[in-house]
Amino acid sequence: MNCCGWWQRQEGQRNRVVLDLKLIRDNLDPVQATLNLRGGGYDLQPIVALSQQQRQLEQERSLLQARSNDIGKQVGQQMKSGAKPDDLAVIALKDEGNQIKAQLADLEPREKELKAQIEAILLTLPNLPDASTPVGKSEDENVEVRRWGDEFIPQNPDILPHDEIGVKLGILNFERSVKIAQSRFVTLIGAGAALERSLIQFMLDQHIQAGFVEVLPPILINSASLTASGQLPKFAEESFKCDRDDLWLTPTAEVPITSLYRDDILSDADLPIYHCAFTPCFRREAGSYGRDTRGLIRLHQFNKVEMFKFVRPERSMDELESLTQQAESILQALKLPYRVIALCTGDLGFSAAKTYDLEVWLPTQGKYREISSCSNCGDFQARRANIRFKEAGKKGTQFLHTLNGSGLAIGRTMAAILENYQQPDDTIQIPDVLQPYLGRETL
RNA sequence: GGAGAGGUGGCCGAGUGGUUGAAGGCGCAGCACUGGAAAUGCUGUUUAGGGGUAACUUUAACGAGGGUUCGAAUCCCUCCCUCUCCGCCA
Numbered sequence: 001m002n003c004c005g006w007w008q009r010q011e012g013q014r015n016r017v018v019l020d021l022k023l024i025r026d027n028l029d030p031v032q033a034t035l036n037l038r039g040g041g042y043d044l045q046p047i048v049a050l051s052q053q054q055r056q057l058e059q060e061r062s063l064l065q066a067r068s069n070d071i072g073k074q075v076g077q078q079m080k081s082g083a084k085p086d087d088l089a090v091i092a093l094k095d096e097g098n099q100i101k102a103q104l105a106d107l108e109p110r111e112k113e114l115k116a117q118i119e120a121i122l123l124t125l126p127n128l129p130d131a132s133t134p135v136g137k138s139e140d141e142n143v144e145v146r147r148w149g150d151e152f153i154p155q156n157p158d159i160l161p162h163d164e165i166g167v168k169l170g171i172l173n174f175e176r177s178v179k180i181a182q183s184r185f186v187t188l189i190g191a192g193a194a195l196e197r198s199l200i201q202f203m204l205d206q207h208i209q210a211g212f213v214e215v216l217p218p219i220l221i222n223s224a225s226l227t228a229s230g231q232l233p234k235f236a237e238e239s240f241k242c243d244r245d246d247l248w249l250t251p252t253a254e255v256p257i258t259s260l261y262r263d264d265i266l267s268d269a270d271l272p273i274y275h276c277a278f279t280p281c282f283r284r285e286a287g288s289y290g291r292d293t294r295g296l297i298r299l300h301q302f303n304k305v306e307m308f309k310f311v312r313p314e315r316s317m318d319e320l321e322s323l324t325q326q327a328e329s330i331l332q333a334l335k336l337p338y339r340v341i342a343l344c345t346g347d348l349g350f351s352a353a354k355t356y357d358l359e360v361w362l363p364t365q366g367k368y369r370e371i372s373s374c375s376n377c378g379d380f381q382a383r384r385a386n387i388r389f390k391e392a393g394k395k396g397t398q399f400l401h402t403l404n405g406s407g408l409a410i411g412r413t414m415a416a417i418l419e420n421y422q423q424p425d426d427t428i429q430i431p432d433v434l435q436p437y438l439g440r441e442t443l
Numbered sequence: 444g445g446a447g448a449g450g451u452g453g454c455c456g457a458g459u460g461g462u463u464g465a466a467g468g469c470g471c472a473g474c475a476c477u478g479g480a481a482a483u484g485c486u487g488u489u490u491a492g493g494g495g496u497a498a499c500u501u502u503a504a505c506g507a508g509g510g511u512u513c514g515a516a517u518c519c520c521u522c523c524c525u526c527u528c529c530g531c532c533a
Binding site (some may be wrong): 056062066076077146392 | 460
């Protein structure tokens with residue numbers, strides 16, 4: 001992680017609060033207990049201790065600075081009323097000012113160091129699971145919520161895996177992609193490229209119609225953006241980095257979209273804000289050697305249409321349900337069988353408080369595979385990104401809630417179509433809703 | 444990449460060392476006036492941390508970081524960003 005230097009250009013950021021320090025201080029045991037549901041051995045005790053010391057120093061420093069300000073004023077007044085710089089009274093004040101300066105020079109670095117330590121630890125703490133997230137240690141304890149489209153599961157026993165049929169049809173090429181780049185890349189050719197493009201267009205159209213405003217964000221993004229949405233500091237290994245520039249290849253559109261409103265104070269009238277975006281996504285897939293080495297399931301570069309919501313806190317759980325349904329509506333329109341899984345506390349992503357995964361049926365694997373992940377991040381990302389809203393007529397600001405969901409991963413959708421729509425003669429029927437986009441009925 | 448200009452509150456815009464968290468204006472909110480409104484007048488109008496049940500109090504912030512000073516929006520250094528012109532380029 002140290003090789004990447006992601007922390008080096010963070011100075012533009014105000015101190016981020018991340019998990020609410022006050023919440024931790026005032027509710028140590030419940031917060032610790034909730035965090036423990038994730039596993040991972042997070043310990044809040046050191047933070048509380050450091051925070052205690054830091055506040056102690058802050059109080060001392062404030063007092064000194066108050067006195068220092070006072071001295072400054074007094075000198076100013078005396079000079080104004082005609083005192084000379086070498087008057088005894090003035091010199092005495094200056095001396096005291098210098099003494100305070102010396103004391104502050106000792107205090108300040110110590111407090112700063114404590115703050116930095118606290119901040120560094122806080123940034124590594126994941127979000128607290130929502131109370132409605134099922135408790136469990138690993139993905140084995142995820143809970144299936146519902147299934148859809150059993151009647152569309154193909155019964156043909158001779159279906160070829162999507163990568164094999166894709167290569168056979170000449171629309172996917174993996175070998176040449178190794179030549180161009182590496183393994184875990186694909187080149188789409190002819191109708192394959194067109195199908196990918198049609199899927200992107202179709203999905204965006206669906207979301208735009210549902211009220212999501214399309215954005216096409218930068219795909220090279222800075223460290224502050226990755227920190228804001230929770231990818232940094234813990235997951236530096238997972239992203240591609242352009243080392244000379246403090247720029248990273250985006251792992252998901254969630255990251256640039258979160259930072260669209262970083263450090264903003266929105267008006268409550270602005271909420272909710274719905275965005276959708278098509279972007280390529282880049283992941284190093286460190287630690288997944290040997291998993292899904294074939295096909296479109298796990299690539300270093302893949303396309304995805306993402307949905308994102310900025311909402312009022314009390315609405316976020318309802319918004320998660322409708323976000324999930326929006327993602328489901330794409331699978332339903334494509335008539336692809338899927339199931340909805342509620343991730344358990346042990347399998348929850350770093351920034352999420354609650355997550356539904358959508359898993360599409362892949363006949364040749366005989367199982368459901370993740371094609372969308374819809375998460376309510378609560379105020380976790382809003383804290384890191386410092387995105388607040390102000391209620392008309394009310395004092396102060398509050399952090400809003402963010403949600404994100406794939407709608408959908410394009411490559412995996414392609415894979416699902418190539419298998420579920422495969423015909424006995426090795427052609428691919430094109431789903432009805434895509435035909436107008438692609439301009440043909442079969443591949 | 445080369446040359447120049449600039450970054451102040453929701454916005455415009457003043458401010459080159461001393462009660463400036465920041466004049467003035469616009470906007471916004473409340474009140475007054477009105478049958479209602481406009482116009483007008485008055486009042487208010489940033490955020491974050493600490494202490495306090497609270498009223499309140501204190502600290503910090505004028506792009507960011509550092510320095511000079513008893514005292515910095517104002518002076519010095521470094522960095523970032525924006526704009527204009529030239530070059531290059533899709």
